Amino acid sequence: MGTVTLGVSIAVPEPYGSLLQERRAGFGDAAAHGIPTHVTLLPPTEADASALPVVEAHLTRVAAAGRAFPMRLSGTGTFRPDSPVVFVKVAEGGAACTQLQQRVRDASGPLVRELQWPYHPHVTVAHGIAEEAMDRAYEELAGYEAEWTCTSFALYEQGADGTWRKLREYAFGGGPAVPSLPAQSTPVDEPAATPY
Template identity: 35%
Template sequence: MIISLPPALAKQLSDSRAEYAGPSSAVVPPHITLVSGRATDDWADAAAHVRKVAAAAEPFRISLRGTGTFEPVSPVVFLNVDGGAQDCARLHGELLQGPLEHLLEFDFHPHLTIAHDLDEAAMARAKAGMADFVADFEVTSIGLYDYLGGGWALREELALGGSGR
């Protein structure tokens, strides 16, 4: 489950990511992960749970402000989710109250990855180059993805309760 970005912001960040990581960065579009994992049992049950959580949630605002890093634990430079982090954490927790499993070895920390597993110079350029980045957008839906045919594919874009999207 992810939060997708408005198209213009997604394009801007895709271009920035390509500047640091090259064209291979386009394989995964910019997003904020809510749960990186899998259904613990039946896909239909997991999808129904995600739909229920989305329907009960209210739209909220995300504010991206500057960069952070998970180094030295993990070679990642990211944009900070300054505003909306608590909303993301709440959604993350509610999503995990059903038949979903979060498969990352680290605690959940809302962020938007800019650079990952690059050489030190590229990581430093990404961190410095995006340090003053600022963007705000409204989250009105979450994306339910499935791993199909060797890649992630959007199965459903689910409107947050009352957002009409």
Template identity: 40%
Template sequence: MGTEAGQQTPSDAASATALGVVIEIPAPLEDSLRSWRQRYGGEKSALIAPHITLVSGYTTDWAAAVKHVHRVAAEASRFTVHLHGTGTFRPINPVVYLNVKEGAEVCEGLHAALVAGPIEHEVSYGYHPHLTIAHEVDEAAMDLAQEELSDESLSFTVDSIGLFGLDASGAWALREELGLGGPAN
């Protein structure tokens, strides 16, 4: 007896590999964002480089997934991201983030293109591009982050996306940087 298209077998689930595609933040903005993440989210948050997640999921065919991510990146164009003000997913999810004001539609398009291939991506809620500042910390820290960063405004050009996988220790590690419209410089 076979499986229906898209249906996972127990052996598929056991061989699934985590995969993430993100927009990394360029220096010197990365330094400022990392310090904000440390201030409001604690040391643990500061260890994770600031980024905008396009997709975080898994695949049972790493080679096919990588080929798909390459194709999506090659078909995309450079664009500008403008982060402005704060938002939150509270009370549903204890997160305070910077809003993606300009470039949100492009992020949404990249997300849709990425999940249209061999990358499994389960979400409880719709995709909403953002840059997390505080996550799973006490309400006072989240309130402070949301208030103090409410007028912050940062812009940068996105000319590549990062393809991540888990390393031997279980931490996310950059596997490849892919230039939009072609190879990264």
């Protein structure tokens, strides 16, 4: 069956998701339209396609043990010079994201992996573009604010075209995912690069 590239993330709901995606594209980030706006819980990870049922069962258990929590985005930050990324900061909900990503990558589950950098919840708005455009993203979104109640996370797969598509959403507490705001639609006809 081969391998698949998976990612797990918290979607930034509408109207915030599309707005930040359009701003990212406007800064010249060609990957923007293939990446729904998100907070990463598991960065791109290769897995055997036959392991998907085990992965989904694991994520179902992680979600069942979770509870909804407030998320608030505020202002910008950057990982430069270590990594060419400008992001919107997670001002509230970061501790819950940190615990959640630890459970997703738990040693007893199928998604065990080391991270290249210490986990830092954020929403990427520019990645690998010209320094001047990175500076513009940092400055223009410095006053950005958004808040919502996070009720779920989702499993995504990166297609051969580079676009990330949602495979399944996992609601906290084991119930159906009922977003407090509508989910962002995903354009599928635009090429994209590595997302997280």
